[in-house]
Amino acid sequence: MTKPTAKPQGTASTADYHRHTLRKYAVLLAAFLLLCLCFLGSLKAGSAEMGMGDVLRALLHPSEERDSLIVWNIRLPRACIAVTVGMCLAMCGAIMQNVLRNPLASSSTLGVSQGAAFGAAVAIVYFGAGAQVNNVSGDAAVSISNPALVTAFAFLGGMGTTLVIMFISRALNAGPAVLVLAGVALSAMFSAGTSLVQYFADDIKVASVVYWTFGSLGRASWTQIFFTAGIAAAAFAYFMYNRWNYNAFEAGTDAAKSLGVPVAVLVPISLLVCALISAVSVAFVGVISFIGLVASHIMRRLLGNDMRFLLPGTALCGATLLLLADIAARTIISPVVLPIGAVTSIVGAPIFLFLLLKRRVHA
Template identity: 45%
Template sequence: MYEGYVRKRTLAAFGLLFLIFLVSLFSLMKGAYPLSSREVFNALLGKGSRAAVYTVWNIRLPRIVAAVLVGASLALSGAVLQGILRNPLATPFTMGVSHGAMFGASLAIILGAGYAESSGRVVVDNPYAIVLFAFMGAMLSTIVIVSLAKLKGLSPQAMILAGVAMSSLFMAMTTLIQYFANELQLAAMVYWSFGDLGRPYWREDLIMLVSFIPTLGYFLAKRWDLNATSIGDEVALSIGVEVDKFRMISAILSAYITAVSVAFVGVIGFIGLIAPHAIRLMFGGDYRFLIPLSTLLGSLILLVADTFARLAFSPMILPVGVVTSFLGAPTFLYLLIKMEGAR
């Protein structure tokens, strides 16, 4: 029976990998400049027309890699936070990370970093200034919550409420900044807030990869600790887990990979909510399998959402954050209703 349990989840992982490959291939082929599968494979090998090679390597492939990495990071972060805080609604979005990043980016813009006007369009002049401020804003929320938890002994439930409070504070400060911004600055802030996977290039993808891989390795190594902590502090303490220390490290690492992703692509919500819960419903909450399956499903969901955003109203490209919000809002309401019904 145990072999069947493991085999089912292993097959699911390979199935998700295959779906990611198929969607990636479809995404490489489709767009304003359509390519056949043969042209795509030739372009990947550096052969074929110059236009095809440029389209694949400089436009579509970096975007696909970004979707896979950001989706995996957000899903991993959501799965871990839901376990250590024992709350199905815990995600990077509800912990204030995304709102902190928005505040940081808005602050950078009003200070004159990063954006300029060119031929009536808002263009990125110095993107890394905004990335740095967005990253610091995202991490600030987590540092405040973790510090309060350590100094005041906040419970997991109180940490969630602290995240909601930090989100409200950052939203208020962002609104205040926008009130004093001029038209160009305000347009730049709104533009940045749209989740856009077209911003990262190979360097940014590499930074996200280097941030994600060690974090994934840490949580895979601590999968049994996550299982125990998700059940309860008493159970975790009984098997030797330093619960408070583990919770703090996990919260910081979850916020870190989210902050790196959000700083480069803008606000993309609900992936950290949808992917872990879908895996729990289908395969249970065992973190040995929940972590890898959630990361794969997160990658697949964001890749599908971005492909839809590119093609639905082509040549106009929708912000992928809008698509994920349409998916996530009903899921969030469903979980709230389910939680109330379980009382």
């Protein structure tokens, strides 16, 4: 009897590779479809009841009717800024975890968001970037009157925090646990600084800082949405251009250097881009925590560590998570809208604690 011919090892490996690659593309497609469903759900959610047919009709045929005005002037901008900011924060988390070799790194856990918040508070209080306005109903309200200035100061605060984290990571050769503790200390320091800024401000400026710090997706203008989308697209293009370099980091910094990765240039530029997109997000919607941490860990379980798939998957997941959090914020005790930052913190803090304890057990 003739023995069956064994299949060449190379052919089997190639088939396995293509099968795993197709599975990852399927996960990305599913993530995109889920994002689309959540986007439509966000357009439907709110105190003014609308059916999905009404939403689609208002979206496709703009008019002066009530449903169309609500969708185009209130809900659509809110959903769009949720997508762009969610993508920014998620990409920031994935990249920081990669280049810092720390699975617990993100803009919120390392204090970057809090540093940006402190910078924005300084701009609002001491440089007149907050003002009192009258809303649609004629009641007094507060708003950010100079978004560019707030963004610039938020970037300086976030970048300052990033430089401190880089120094601790490189110069002191700190491990993941030390970086997390340093992030906690920096967060506390900047939170105290923000409190002191508010303490010496007048009522209007304090109200502006508090209103902004709560975190809200409802105050973004179309100009801010397009600006954030442009920043997110540019950051995504840069990160994807360096996807193979980031993959080399998975084997360690020394291995990446031996493979020709310009570590001394790539790491600071990557962290600079992360600080920029975090600052833009914080400046326009306030402090929103844990999106970057949670989204990246969800997609790592589904896609692995290959940045070709992890980065777009994390961006899609971050946008979806922020949309879901916003839907929850608008519907839990409707018509009251909860601060989006509080909702993400309530959900994200236990997950962060779980990941921290899990690493402790495995250590």
